[in-house]
Amino acid sequence: MEMDSGERFIVPPVNVRETADQIIVEAEMPGIDKNRLEIMLKEKDLFILGRRAKEEPSMGDPVWQEIPHYDFRRVFALGDHVNRSSIHASFDNGVLTLRIAKAEEAKPKKIEVAFA
Amino acid sequence: MQLIRRNRNTTPDLGGLERLQRELSDFFDWTTSAYPTPFRTFGLLEGAWSPALDLYEDKDSLRVVVELPGLKKDEFEATVHGDTLVIQGERKSESEQKKENFYRVERIYGQFHRAVTLPTPVDASKVKASYKDGVLEVILPKKEETKPKQIPVTIQSE
Numbered sequence: 001m002e003m004d005s006g007e008r009f010i011v012p013p014v015n016v017r018e019t020a021d022q023i024i025v026e027a028e029m030p031g032i033d034k035n036r037l038e039i040m041l042k043e044k045d046l047f048i049l050g051r052r053a054k055e056e057p058s059m060g061d062p063v064w065q066e067i068p069h070y071d072f073r074r075v076f077a078l079g080d081h082v083n084r085s086s087i088h089a090s091f092d093n094g095v096l097t098l099r100i101a102k103a104e105e106a107k108p109k110k111i112e113v114a115f116a
Numbered sequence: 117m118q119l120i121r122r123n124r125n126t127t128p129d130l131g132g133l134e135r136l137q138r139e140l141s142d143f144f145d146w147t148t149s150a151y152p153t154p155f156r157t158f159g160l161l162e163g164a165w166s167p168a169l170d171l172y173e174d175k176d177s178l179r180v181v182v183e184l185p186g187l188k189k190d191e192f193e194a195t196v197h198g199d200t201l202v203i204q205g206e207r208k209s210e211s212e213q214k215k216e217n218f219y220r221v222e223r224i225y226g227q228f229h230r231a232v233t234l235p236t237p238v239d240a241s242k243v244k245a246s247y248k249d250g251v252l253e254v255i256l257p258k259k260e261e262t263k264p265k266q267i268p269v270t271i272q273s274e
Contacts (some may be wrong), residue, residue, distance in 0.1 A: 013222035028223055030185040030250035059181065060174030063235060067168045067183055094185035096248015 009073035012050070012096075021107050023082060023100045029072045030094035037096060039089055046076045046087075048096060081106035163223040165207070171232060175264060178234055178256040185250030186223070194254050196240040201254065204229040236262045 005024045012027040029037070032050035048070035078084060078100070086101035172179040182203055185190060192205025209225040238256040245254045 013224070015221050015223050016219040018217045018219065026186075026223065028250070030183040030187040032249060034249075042239060059170070059179050060172035060177075062170065063173050063178075064169070064171040064232075067170050067181065093247075094183075 010068055010070050012048075012072045012074055014074065021102050023102065025072060025076070025096075025098040025100070027072075027096045027098075028094060029091075029096055031067070032072060032091075034091045037089075037091060039087070039098070041078075041084060041087075044077050045075070046078050046098075046100075048076075048098070049073050050096070060073065077115045155273050164224055165228045167203075167228055167230060169203075169230055169232065171235075173235065177258055178236065178238060180232060180254040180256070181255075182230065182252045183245070183250065184252050187250070189247070192228075192246050192252070194232075194243075194252065196238065196243055196256070199237065201232045201234055201256065202229070203232075203252065203254075 004017045012029050014028075015024075015026045018023050027048055029050040031052065033053065036051040036053065038047070038049040038051065040049075052069060052071055056069070083101040083103050083105050088099040168183045170181040172181070173193060180201055180203075184205070187205065191207060192203065194201065196202075196205045204227070206227045207225045234256065237259040239259050240256075242257045243254060245252060247253075
């Protein structure tokens with residue numbers, strides 16, 4: 001987990017969007033087994049890691065290769081407006097989805113207007 | 117030879133100059149940031165989603181592996197046309213479906229098309245494909261006559 005370990009990683013492309021009460025992060029990590037995902041909070045940083053199997057099954061001799069066979073890693077800095085204790089993760093068809101709840105004070109408040 | 121064929125599909129929301137500026141800025145962020153983002157050319161040069169593809173060969177079959185994360189079964193198809201394997205489909209943009217605020221859109225949407233010229237003839241009727249964890253794997257058994265055969269050699273003495 002050191003930043004400068006010299007290990008090579010793929011930085012997965014992400015979409016980040018916001019709803020009224022959540023921040024939703026989607027990260028593409030194709031070819032990763034669900035059991036080899038690691039999601040960690042370290043102070044303000046949220047780490048997502050996808051480890052490839054130690055020994056990938058033999059596919060034969062490579063004729064043409066474009067897929068980099070490294071682990072996936074990405075780090076996000078979380079602001080104070082999120083609730084760090086409420087992060088929900090799911091993994092579907094190679095896409096990791098994190099739902100991070102906003103802190104109460106960051107949620108939009110509906111203001112009741114009293115009509116005279 | 118049409119091993120790599122890419123289609124045109126530009127990111128819809130940015131003009132060329134803005135895109136260039138963003139790419140340069142992304143590049144400097146990328147080289148200096150503690151939070152690296154993927155470095156890729158967002159359609160400036162090629163303008164296409166071209167999924168990464170591997171091709172392997174062993175004595176019985178060819179195997180094509182394509183990264184297609186987050187697709188549904190009906191969003192892509194694989195077909196064999198003679199000596200060419202074609203993988204194509206479309207990932208629909210979620211931003212059109214959900215009216216939510218996006219901070220980052222790095223995932224690529226739209227159509228893709230890959231065509232691979234197969235190095236040896238395959239038996240199209242026995243091709244098998246599976247999709248797991250966002251990866252499509254197509255196994256194409258070689259035609260019988262192209263498999264290596266041991267030919268017994270008899271030496272005739274005169």
